[in-house]
Amino acid sequence: MIFMNCNFLIQKIFRQPLSKMYSSASNITSVHFEEGIKKITLNDFKTRNSLSIAMMQNLVEHITQDENNQELRVIVLAAEGSIFSAGHNLKELTPEVGRSQHEEVFKLASQLMYSIIDSPVPVIAQVDGLAAAAGCQLVAQCDIAICSNISKFSTPGVNFGLFCSTPGIPLARKAHRTTALKMLLTGEAISAAEAKSSGLVTTVCPSEDLEKEVKRTCEAIKLKSRSVVELGKKFYYRQVDMDIKKAYELGGGQMVENLSIADGKEGVRSFVEKRKPRWSH
Incomplete structure (x- = not known):
């Protein structure tokens, strides 16, 4: 009874159902869900927000959780620090770990991309820095990508003997073919302006306006059915x-x-x- 009364008081204070607002955090991600917007933030500083097995499992869980909750209207993927994501954690792809783990990594990566495609609500990438390799793939797979003017995008796998074949899948479907091939074949990064002109990202704005622009887009989506x-x-x-x-x-x-x-x-x-x-x- 005491627990029920506490819940009632919390709902009364915030004047909204508990399901409309919560925050949670692990050692590599944090989640804040309020007023229809779920913001998932990558914060694994030690690995430059790499898409490790643990990170990808976290993201799949957070993206799919609440998918049947009608109060969920949009998901935002963001990151702490100057690197959105450096891609897969190469320590999990060494020859010593074996082929079975290699297969697990890329199967899980596909599952992550499917979770974005299959999400009943739009998924927005909020980028304020570098998105590389599978990190660039994650941005390209999102329904909408909004980035700051200091952001950069690259698929550098060719530089160290691992061609970015899977990052190239959404990249080829979003960016102009000539831009995608240049990125994949040279490993060189492109600027936010190039990413916008090629179709990889939706909107570019100053870093100080990024949160406001993402919020504006979320609010526009929330007006729809x-x-x-x-x-x-x-x-x-x-x-x-x-x-x-x-x-x-x-x-x-x-x-x-x-x-x-x-x-x-x-x-x-x-x-x-x-x-x-x-x-x-």
């Missing part, structure tokens, strides 16, 4: 690499399906009635 955004995101990834005629064939059916769900009906009705929509999500 969660169910409509989820439906649209799933179809986007389904059709993006299809033959264009097949995509149109399926797209028409998708639009009809969208019109049949509650928020699809509400959106059209509110437009006709010239009022703001009341989403059920």
Whole structure:
């Protein structure tokens, strides 16, 4: 009873359900979930926020947790320090650890990328520094990437004998082919401006404005119906690499399906009635 009363008091103080706000932290990540926005921050300073096995397991868990909670509207991936992520932890990829661990690392990396694709809400990368190798892959796989003007992006694996084949997968689908190939073949970094012009990132702004720009984008997403955004995101990834005629064939059916769900009906009705929509999500 005392525990229930404490929960009641906390909810009364903050005037919102407990599920709308929480913070948690491990030794390599921290999470803050408030007002529909879940911010996952990488903070493994010792390994330059490397995508170690432990880090990738953490990220998959945090991205997939709350996915069925309708209060979750957007996920932000950020990092402490001047390095967003230096990529895989090469200490976990030495010849001595064996092929089975190598396979585990890249299987888990794919699982991490799938968790972003399959997330029912948009996932935004917030970058204020260097994103290299699998760290660049993580940025490229996010639905939206917002970075500071001091940020840099690279796929340097070719420099030390490990071609960035998996980072090249989302890179080739986001950036211009000539930019992707230059990055992959030379290992050289590109600037934030180059990343923006090539399509790798969505928005570039000064470091001091980064939090504000990410927040603005999150708030724009929160104005929309969660169910409509989820439906649209799933179809986007389904059709993006299809033959264009097949995509149109399926797209028409998708639009009809969208019109049949509650928020699809509400959106059209509110437009006709010239009022703001009341989403059920």
